[in-house]
Amino acid sequence: MGTNKPLFRNLNADDPDPEATEIESLCMNCHATGLTRLLLTKIPFYKEVVLMSFTCDQCGYQNNEIQSGAPISDKGVKFVLTVKSERDLNRQIVKSDYASIKLVEIDFEIPSESQKGEVTTVEGIINRIIMGLEQDQPVRRIQHPDIATQIDEVINKLQKLKTLEEPFTLILEDMSGNSFIENPNAPKNDERCKVHYFTRNKEQDHEVGIFTKEEITGEKESAILHPISGYTLEELEGEVLKFPTNCSNCGSPCTTNMKMTNIPHFKEVVIMATTCDICGHRTNEVKSGSGIEEKGLRIEVDVNSKDDFSRDILKSETCSLKIPQLQLEVGPHALGGRFTTVEGLLKAIQEQLCDPQNSYLYMFGDSQEPKSKRKFEEFIKKFDEILEGELPVTIVLDDPAGNSYIQSMRDDDQTDEGLRITHYQRSFEQNDDLGLNDMKTENYETA
Known part of the structure; x- marks a missing residue:
């Protein structure tokens, strides 16, 4: 007893047991047996993630990948970032498998699900694009010189973006909602990055693996059921209801208490309180009990x-x-x-x-600018x-x-x-x- 720890923990150099999991797995380069290391952790101001690192001792192949450890968000997200300074180039970016990236000024786009998720920067994204385009250029110059010349022009445009001769716009759109662009001015408003949340359509839900019960079983259902479904209004108003959930801080199983009440001169609301026995995290949340208003x-x-x-x-x-x-x-x-x-x-x-x-x-760790810490x-x-x-x-x-x-x-x-x-x-x-x-x-x- 007392040895229970959160599923997702903050990274700490003094942690004697970071709980990295090692799994033998197949190397996709030489088909020998390599080693995959998994680490469950949290990214500040973002959410839980799974860091994966693969190494093959036989051929030296390595691969690093990141996947979201949190449930798929209720909505997709779209970031529109105007890059004007070196500080913008150094913004950290969490990019999931479902994220697409567009560089507006040069009309260049990386489609969704064409790359694995990663933690990078704006400059890192540009460098990765350049590396990918340059990879087969020697062969193209011999076999397809016209195409190689066109690709060289795109590479030159990408190199110019890094010099910041002119501001450029980066659009990151993720239907899963599991991508993120750092705000270097936090907690102040980010004037150069606009964030828009959107509701996925049916096709996008299917792409991220979300289906209705009717689509899976063929049974018709008017709405997706919530934990409070099946209770009468008298039961909701008369007692505190309990239902199982996961801690929003560490992901461990816990219990949420729910009560419906009426705020004088306003409307009915649902009050929910959760306490996690594993990490001690507590949340109190209020939701409207009467839908969306007309205005x-x-x-x-x-x-x-x-x-x-x-x-x-x-x-x-x-x-x-x-x-x-x-x-x-x-x-x-x-x-x-x-x-x-x-x-x-x-x-x-x-x-x-x-x-x-x-x-x-x-x-404000060791890498944080003193000026930002002072502000x-x-x-x-x-x-x-x-x-x-x-x-x-x-x-x-x-x-x-x-x-x-x-x-x-x-x-x-x-x-x-x-x-x-x-x-x-x-x-x-x-x-x-x-x-x-x-x-x-x-x-x-x-x-």
Whole structure:
């Protein structure tokens, strides 16, 4: 007892037992027996991954590969990165098997599933393309000189991209949602990289291995069942329900407690709490119990004194958060859904940024620039000033689903002077993020 460890652990040089698994496997180069090493770990600000390294002592062949250790994301992801500086060239990139990459200015594209997943940089991607194109050039110059000349022109264009004579655009699109581009300005907003989440269509779901029950068994089903299916409304409202799940931090089996309740002057919500006995990780999450509203919702609240900290606030899982005075932008997936106070929300952001188990130690290891570390420390000090009531800020909540809420300081439920609420019509992209553009697809429903 007491020897249980998380499935996915943070990399640590002092770890006496990193739990790398060694497996004898066939060498695809000489067909002798080689050795594959597997390591389950986590990438900060991203998710769990499996690192694989193969070595053959007979022929010297080596191969390194990365695969996602987390479930396939509910949505695909698209990154549009404008590369303007050497710092952008050095951005780390996690690229899954399903990711496609396009270099817009030279009209060059790497299709999905044409390369194995890897951890690399923007410059590393360009170098790998160049190496692949140069590989058979000596033979082409003899057998197909015209094609070799065209490929040389593409290689020259790729080399020029690395010199940054002009900015260029890199688009990474991954239907599995398991790719990632580093933000060197974290926790501030990344002005050069735009991220868009999209709902997969039926063909893309099949490509990543997701099928409905009807497609597998032939049995018709109107919707994919969730753990709370089968309970009556009275049961949901009257007691705490439990169902098995996996820890979001280490992947170990654990139990989630769920309760449906009603927030006064708002709507019904589902509160879920999970505690992992293996790694000690705890999560509290709130989800709307009444679907997507007709319009999106934008809430701006001024935090000028400690009195403003007591406002109740519901941030749904589809709601993004901004603090303009800090140039801070938190995406909808970073904090999840939660019902708390303004003070509780600010503390949750600060704790996530400073958590030594997840971000701080990774973000500022030996390889981190001193300038970036100093800026981050100054940023955290500003958070302390906000929580002490010394630095007035404005919190902006933007929820396309319209399922967020903040308490008014007036008794008649009208907005007070420090609170501004706006309803807006969602864009096509926002509807796509919420899966509304695919609702009319025949015989197919997304979860």
